[in-house]
Amino acid sequence: MSSVQLKNIVKRFGAFTAVEKTSLTIPDGAFTTLLGPSGCGKTTTLRMIAGLLDPTEGEIVIGGKRVNDVPIHKRNLGLVFQNYALFPHKSVAENVAFGLRYRNVSRADIARRVQDALDLVQLPDVGARYPKALSGGQQQRIALARAIVIEPDVLLLDEPLSALDANLREDMRVELKRIQARIGVTTVFVTHDQSEALAMSDEIVVMSDGRVEQVGAPEDVYNTPASEFVARFLGASNILGGQCVSHGADGAVLEVPVFGQVAVPAAKSPHLTGPGPAKLVIRAEKLLLRAAAPIDGTLTAPAIVEAVDYQGQSVRYFVRAGDETFQAINMIDGRPFAQGAQVHLALRPQDCAALPG
Amino acid sequence: MGWAAIRAYTILVYLFMFLPVAVVVLLSFNQNQFGSFPMTGFSLRWFEALWNNDAVMRAFRTSIVLGLLTALISTTLGVLASLALVRYRVPGKNLITTILIAPILVPEVVLAVALLLFLNWLGIGKSFALLLAGHVIFTLPFVILVVQARLVSIRRDVEEAALSLGASPVQTFFSITLPLLMPAVAAGGLFAFTISFDDITGTLFWKPGGVETVPTQIFSMLRNSISPEINALGTVMIIMTVGLPLLGAAIARSLALKRGV
Numbered sequence: 001m002s003s004v005q006l007k008n009i010v011k012r013f014g015a016f017t018a019v020e021k022t023s024l025t026i027p028d029g030a031f032t033t034l035l036g037p038s039g040c041g042k043t044t045t046l047r048m049i050a051g052l053l054d055p056t057e058g059e060i061v062i063g064g065k066r067v068n069d070v071p072i073h074k075r076n077l078g079l080v081f082q083n084y085a086l087f088p089h090k091s092v093a094e095n096v097a098f099g100l101r102y103r104n105v106s107r108a109d110i111a112r113r114v115q116d117a118l119d120l121v122q123l124p125d126v127g128a129r130y131p132k133a134l135s136g137g138q139q140q141r142i143a144l145a146r147a148i149v150i151e152p153d154v155l156l157l158d159e160p161l162s163a164l165d166a167n168l169r170e171d172m173r174v175e176l177k178r179i180q181a182r183i184g185v186t187t188v189f190v191t192h193d194q195s196e197a198l199a200m201s202d203e204i205v206v207m208s209d210g211r212v213e214q215v216g217a218p219e220d221v222y223n224t225p226a227s228e229f230v231a232r233f234l235g236a237s238n239i240l241g242g243q244c245v246s247h248g249a250d251g252a253v254l255e256v257p258v259f260g261q262v263a264v265p266a267a268k269s270p271h272l273t274g275p276g277p278a279k280l281v282i283r284a285e286k287l288l289l290r291a292a293a294p295i296d297g298t299l300t301a302p303a304i305v306e307a308v309d310y311q312g313q314s315v316r317y318f319v320r321a322g323d324e325t326f327q328a329i330n331m332i333d334g335r336p337f338a339q340g341a342q343v344h345l346a347l348r349p350q351d352c353a354a355l356p357g
Numbered sequence: 358m359g360w361a362a363i364r365a366y367t368i369l370v371y372l373f374m375f376l377p378v379a380v381v382v383l384l385s386f387n388q389n390q391f392g393s394f395p396m397t398g399f400s401l402r403w404f405e406a407l408w409n410n411d412a413v414m415r416a417f418r419t420s421i422v423l424g425l426l427t428a429l430i431s432t433t434l435g436v437l438a439s440l441a442l443v444r445y446r447v448p449g450k451n452l453i454t455t456i457l458i459a460p461i462l463v464p465e466v467v468l469a470v471a472l473l474l475f476l477n478w479l480g481i482g483k484s485f486a487l488l489l490a491g492h493v494i495f496t497l498p499f500v501i502l503v504v505q506a507r508l509v510s511i512r513r514d515v516e517e518a519a520l521s522l523g524a525s526p527v528q529t530f531f532s533i534t535l536p537l538l539m540p541a542v543a544a545g546g547l548f549a550f551t552i553s554f555d556d557i558t559g560t561l562f563w564k565p566g567g568v569e570t571v572p573t574q575i576f577s578m579l580r581n582s583i584s585p586e587i588n589a590l591g592t593v594m595i596i597m598t599v600g601l602p603l604l605g606a607a608i609a610r611s612l613a614l615k616r617g618v
Contacts, residue, residue, distance in 0.1 A: 050517075050521060052520075071520075071525075072517075072521055073520045073523050073524055073525050073529075076523070079517065079521035079522075081514045081517070081518065083512065085512065085514040085517070085518040086515075087515060087519070087533055088515075088537065089536050089537055098519065098524070098532075099522030099523050102522065102523035102524055102528070103523060143518075146518075147521075147522075150522060150523065156521075
């Protein structure tokens, strides 16, 4: 097990900069996710840690050792790919045993460790089969077994769940997290799927355009986004432009359209430094629709339902209040509001977050 | 009516193409000295005569050695060239590919004369090595075309997975890339062997004095007489050039079935 440190890493492809000066510490034994849209540099970063790409500038340190000049096959990493990348001409057992053959492990030990790895991924009986005979989910479990059987210092997962279908993906998510927690290996997971990132990670690194936007625990990144990009990328958010009219130790007061003055607690506005232009971030699931105006001191505004997107246990509404359109995701009991209905928005100020404008 | 006509026409075309071959094969088993129908009886005497004909056997050995060496060198060069062109960023990649494939496009006589003149200019005489070089030049494009097509379909991440597991680049090539490439390498090698084994145009230009391959041997035998031995030799050649690829395909298929690919 080892921590991974990136020190002022830059990666350019010709004139294109894929990763801009990035420094990052991935703690020992943690499950860290690089999250971002395609082209944000997350896969490039992973491939530099793996040794499949050389950084243009900067240092990569694994377990306290600079590895810039260590080729991939000497880095002792486990790598799992989106498309499994199993060896089609080798049986499952041979696939899993592959890495051990280069590690001075006796034949008896290889057989035992292969079986242990297959047990761990809950596929104990498929050793004699060939990859083609397995389903996508099974193939990905074998790919995981093959990567962890060598007891890697760091486990690198490049969108490992993206090729699986939705139900399987959620099962594999739980499974992957269980296995990672059990062996405690430092893990770097690359995904563009925010729900995967939120569900699995100890720490999320949100990336955009080759830059790190925010690093933090899933709850922190979700509840207290550091930038508008993070607020929009993770979950559904409404962002209102306004002014910070007062700022102090107990929080900030923002003047925004529709809701007027909103008092945001300090914990939800850590990036705000003083009065001036500011943005209010309202999570879609924190904005509630009511038939009658609330009387308990929450913020409220009259609104009209413009569109209804029924999703079973919840509904996504698009509502218009004043000149603004809001997205609201509400759990429902009973019937959802109909299109065109007159409703009242209800919002607790402590559920909002504030960003510098 | 339309389909029947097309069907009949097709059959006629095939008859025109393959009947002479069939006649040669049939007559090679004829007992009689003179090739005429009806055949007078079944006999392997012409094959036996071949076996005892030193010149033919020498030509046969030459052809086999030449074919095997051509296949070996062509596939080795072809695999290396394909790897470079597909897996690495080589400046002038398209130009190199075109030049490597060009021998297919240039008429063989032109190629043959050109190589001969070139070596003459360099002051190098005809030799078995020259003959071999000519055959390699001529068969290399086929190997490259087949191997490149296969290499493109081998995902890079499979090789990356092997590297990440601790195999060096060379170990990765021999344990992952080459086995996955094997069907194409085998097909390319068979191509090279059969093309070399069959070739007469280039061979006539390039062969040193006194060296005969099977096709040039048949050619020179025909100049003297039409012997039934030639039929037998033709049959042997057909078996080699048709049978080998079929055998190769059968082996490849059974291997593939075993793996459930």
